[in-house]
Amino acid sequence: MTRPLLPEDRVDPAIRDAIASNHRDIIDEVERTVAAHDVVVVGMKQNPFPKRARKALTAAGIPFHYLEYGSYFNTWRRRTALKIWSGWPTFPMIFVKGVLIGGAEDVQKLIDSGELARRLAMGGSSAKETGAK
Numbered sequence: 787m788t789r790p791l792l793p794e795d796r797v798d799p800a801i802r803d804a805i806a807s808n809h810r811d812i813i814d815e816v817e818r819t820v821a822a823h824d825v826v827v828v829g830m831k832q833n834p835f836p837k838r839a840r841k842a843l844t845a846a847g848i849p850f851h852y853l854e855y856g857s858y859f860n861t862w863r864r865r866t867a868l869k870i871w872s873g874w875p876t877f878p879m880i881f882v883k884g885v886l887i888g889g890a891e892d893v894q895k896l897i898d899s900g901e902l903a904r905r906l907a908m909g910g911s912s913a914k915e916t917g918a919k
């Protein structure tokens with residue numbers, strides 16, 4: 787995947803720490819949760835897509851852990867830090883065995899095709915199985 791990121795040598799050393807530590811706690815919390823649970827939905831209040839994803843997983847009988855960060859009226863800086871980290875531009879962000887699989891539409895596709903059940907039945911991290919790094 788070619789993902790354009792501003793290289794460190796084009797960031798003034800004086801502001802590198804500010805970038806590295808920008809809402810680091812929320813990123814650490816998501817990382818810890820993803821390490822502890824096979825399926826994690828990261829969402830926010832009011833947004834219908836996290837709701838849709840949770841409903842689809844529940845209907846499919848797939849247990850998941852839900853993290854919720856604010857609503858349209860608040861917490862946008864912290865959610866932006868997650869977007870910068872993951873590269874995924876919207877909520878929910880859904881992780882399966884450590885791998886970002888996308889949002890509500892993406893998880894529905896994986897449920898419908900049986901691929902989600904297959905990945906969950908596999909041992910280890912699906913990052914290795916899918917070739918993700």
Ligand SMILES: N[C@@H](CCC(=O)N[C@@H](CS)C(=O)NCC(=O)O)C(=O)O
Binds near residue numbers: 833834835888889
């Ligand atoms: N294709 C995505 C669509 C998700 C989406 O559009 N989410 C918007 C809903 S308004 C969102 O997260 N907006 C808030 C934000 O970007 O911070 C999915 O199925 O999850």
